[in-house]
Amino acid sequence: GGPRQIYTLPRPCESARALRPNSACSPSLRWSGGDDFMEDTGETEEVEPSEQGESDEAREAEVENIVKSPEAVEEQVEPDPPRSVRSPGGSDSASSTSRWRIDLLEQAKRRDEPYQGLLALYDQYSKCHRRLEAMDLKSGSSCSVRLGQQPAEAEKKEADPEMLQQMRQKDAEVQALQRQNHELQDELHEKEVAHAEICREATRLSQENGKLKNELEQLRDQLRQLEQAPRSPVASGAAGLAVDLIETRPPELPEHQKVRGNLQTELTCISAALQSSSSSLPRSLVAVGTSDGFVKLLDGVTGRLAVQVSVARQLPKVIDLHLAEGTGVLLAASSDQAVRVLDLQRQRLLFTLCGHRGLVSACGWLQASRAFTAGADRTVKLWDVQTGQMVRSMPCPAPVTTARAHRSSGVVVAGYADGRLSVLDQRVPGPPADAVRLHQSAQAVVGVQLSQDGNWVLSQAQDGSLCCTALGCPEPTLRLQASGALDSGPSPPAFSPDGSHILARGAACVHCWTRDGQLVYNHDLQPTVGISWDLHQAFSIHRNGHFYIWGARDEASGSTSTG
Secondary structure (H helix, E strand, C coil): CCCCCECCCCCCCCCHHHHCCCCCCEEEEEECCCCCCEEEEEEEECCCHHHCCHHHHHHHHHHHHHHCCCCCCCCCCCCCCCCCCCCCCCCCHHHHHHHHHHHHHHHHHHHHHHHHHHHHHHHHHHHHHHHHHHHHHHHHHHHHHHHHHHHHHHHHHHHCHHHHHHHHHHHHHHHHHHHHHHHHHHHHHHHHHHHHHHHHHHHHHHHHHHHHHHHHHHHHHHHHHHHHCCCCCCCCCHHHHHHHHHHHCCCCCCCEEEEEEECCCCEEEEEEEECCCCCCCCCEEEEEEECCCEEEEEECCCCCEEEEEECCCCCCCEEEEEECCCCCEEEEEECCCEEEEEECCCCEEEEEEECCCCCEEEEEECCCCEEEEEECCCEEEEEECCCCEEEEEEECCCCEEEEEECCCCCEEEEEECCCEEEEEECCCCCCCCCCEECCCCCCCEEEEEECCCCCEEEEEECCCEEEEEECCCCCCCEEEECCCCCCCCCCCCEECCCCCEEEEECCCEEEEEECCCCEEEEEECCCEEEEECCCCCEEEEECCCEEEEEECCCCCCCCEEEC
C-alpha cells in the first residue's frame, strides 16, 4: 500500500556487464516520496572499486548464466521493493543492492522458465537445418549432372524421329501379339472343354459297348442251349416248315397284285411284323387302322381278317400304328391326343400314354421296353411301357408330322411341318441336333423310314418328292419323285427287307425303284394312304377300304380276292 520502487531491466541481448557493480556506469537510485520509495533516474554515477567484493564476481557469473540466451523476451520487471533502505550511501546500501539483485535474478529465472522448451525445440530445428544444408551440398552435384543430361536426351529424341516411329511400330506389334495370344488361349480352352466332353462320351460308349458284349454272349449261350435241345416231331412238323419258309424266303418285288381285299371302311395307317409261332395271332401279322377307331388284324400272306380291336370307347380316329415283333403288343396313336398300348393276344388295354398337348402324329418302339411318341406340340417323348410312365421329353424346333426309330440303336428321325428333319439320339443328353432341310420344297414331311442297318434315312414330302440320305449327312445321295401330291397325314415310304429297293406311294399309285434310282414298277390305283414292306411281300392300303398284297409274278400265281 506504500510507495513502490521501479527498476528498468536491461535488454537480454546486451552484455552482462550492464549489471556489474564495478562498471563505470551503473544505474543510480534516486529517492522520492519518502524513505521507502526509490526510482531509477537513468543517470550514472561513479562507484568506487573498493565498495565491491568477491561476492560481486559470483553474482556476475550467475547473472551471465541466466541472461546469456539471446532469445530472452524484453519486458519490464517490477521487483519487490527492498524491505528497508536507510540511505543511498549508508552501510546498508550494499546489502540492499545484493538483496535486490538476488530478487531480480529469481524473477528473471521465473520469467525464463516457460521458454526452456522453446530453446530445446530451437536447438533441434538448428540441427535439422544444418543436416539439410549438408545433404543439399552433397546432392547438388548429382542433380546438376542429371539436369545437364536432360537437354541432351531431348535433343537426341528430337534428332532421331525414325527411332520413335520404330518404337511405335514395335509397340503395335506387341499389342497384336498379345491379342493373338489371348485368342489362342481362348481357342485352347474351348478345345480342352471339347476334349473333356469327348472323353466323357467315349467312356460312356465304352461302358455301353461292354454291356452290349455281355448281352451278346448271353444270347449266344441261350442259342447254343436251344440248338443242343432235342426237337419234338410235332415242333418240326408243317408249322415249323411254314415258319422256316417265311423267314428264309427272299423279298418279292411288287410286280402284280397277289391278294386284294376290301375292309368296307376308311383306312388311315398300316404296320406289319412277324409274330411268334406259339401265338394265336397269324405269323405274318398286318395291323390296319381305320377312321372309326378300330384296328383290323390281317394275315400278311392270305389277307384274311383275323380279329378286329376297338382302340377306345369313344372310337377316335387312328393316326399311326406300330406293331412289335414276336410279342403281339401294338402302339396306337389316336386323334384324342393319346397313345394306347394294346395286348392283341389277350385283346386288352395295357396302358394309355397321355402327355402331349397336341395331336399325336407318330409312335414307335425302341430298345427293350421303351417306346416313343411325337406330336404337333413340338415334342418327342420317351415312355417305359412296363410302367406306363414318361421317361424323357425332348423339345423339337417345329411341329412333328412324322417320325420313325431304329429298334437296335434307338435313334429317332423326326420330320417337321416346315420340311426339315432332325435326328434324336436318346443316349445323348440335351436337345436334338440341328434340323436340316433335305427337300427342295418347304412342304411338310409326311413320312420317314430307316434302313435295317440304321445307316440310311428315306423321307417323303407332301409334294411326293423323296430323299435317300446317309444318316448324319446334310445332303441326300438320291432324289426321287412320286406322281401327284399326297394327302396330309403320316405315310412313311419303305426299304425292301434286303435294302435293295425303295417303295413309296403317289397320289393314286405305288412306285418301286432300285437303290440307284431306276423305276422298276408303277401301279395306278385308288388314292393310296399307306404302304408297308416289313414282310417279304409289300402291302398297300387305300382310302376307300381296299388293300393289296404285292408279289412276284409266276406261272402258277394269280390274283386272290378276299372279303
